[in-house]
Amino acid sequence: MAEELKSFPLSEITLHSSKSDCWLTIHGKVYDVTNFLEDHPGGEDVLLESAAKGDATNDFEDVGHSSAATSMLSSYLIGTLDTSSSKNGGVVQQSSKGVKKGDGNVATKTATLERQGSSSSSMRKFIVPLISLVVAFVAWYYYSHSPKKACCSHH
Ligand code: HEM
Numbered sequence: 001m002a003e004e005l006k007s008f009p010l011s012e013i014t015l016h017s018s019k020s021d022c023w024l025t026i027h028g029k030v031y032d033v034t035n036f037l038e039d040h041p042g043g044e045d046v047l048l049e050s051a052a053k054g055d056a057t058n059d060f061e062d063v064g065h066s067s068a069a070t071s072m073l074s075s076y077l078i079g080t081l082d083t084s085s086s087k088n089g090g091v092v093q094q095s096s097k098g099v100k101k102g103d104g105n106v107a108t109k110t111a112t113l114e115r116q117g118s119s120s121s122s123m124r125k126f127i128v129p130l131i132s133l134v135v136a137f138v139a140w141y142y143y144s145h146s147p148k149k150a151c152c153s154h155h
Pocket residue numbers: 024031033036040041042043046047050056059060063064065066067068069070072073076
């Protein structure tokens with residue numbers, strides 16, 4: 001009898017990050033490691049930290065766990081990661097960073113545009129009087145060196 005695994009959004013997994021209730025997700029599967037905390041050769045703290053993030057995939061892989069460790073996972077399996085919540089503004093596996101990064105990029109782009117906008121407008125503020133000055137100087141130069149003046153001067 002194939003049991004349907006329950007699916008949990010990442011936001012719910014992160015709620016279970018205490019010593020007495022500790023869930024984490026690795027490769028899209030959700031594990032309740034509460035009873036494993038004390039037995040984990042890497043210590044309980046790392047598990048609790050990963051649980052607080054929810055997605056422990058990278059942490060688990062970075063350590064280079066043995067195949068024995070990987071096969072232990074199945075005994076703690078309680079469900080799968082619900083990725084559909086991302087469409088409703090939720091967070092998905094490995095994408096909480098991505099989402100934030102995306103927002104960050106938009107913010108950076110906006111800031112850059114704003115900066116460009118303000119710099120180009122300050123450029124205009126600077127260039128307009130400069131051009132007026134140049135025009136005024138050229139006008140004065142031609143006026144004071146005009147042939148008419150030279151012709152009518154009696155020096
Ligand atoms: C349910 C998930 C996990 C299981 C079943 C598990 C199991 C194991 C096992 C059996 C070992 C001994 C070495 C080996 O066989 O590879 C180990 C070591 C280790 N684990 Fe995990 N682990 C899990 C999750 C994590 C997570 C999320 C981290 C986060 C960083 C982590 C960090 C470590 C570290 C640092 C060691 C090395 C300990 C040492 O060599 O002193 N583990 N783990």
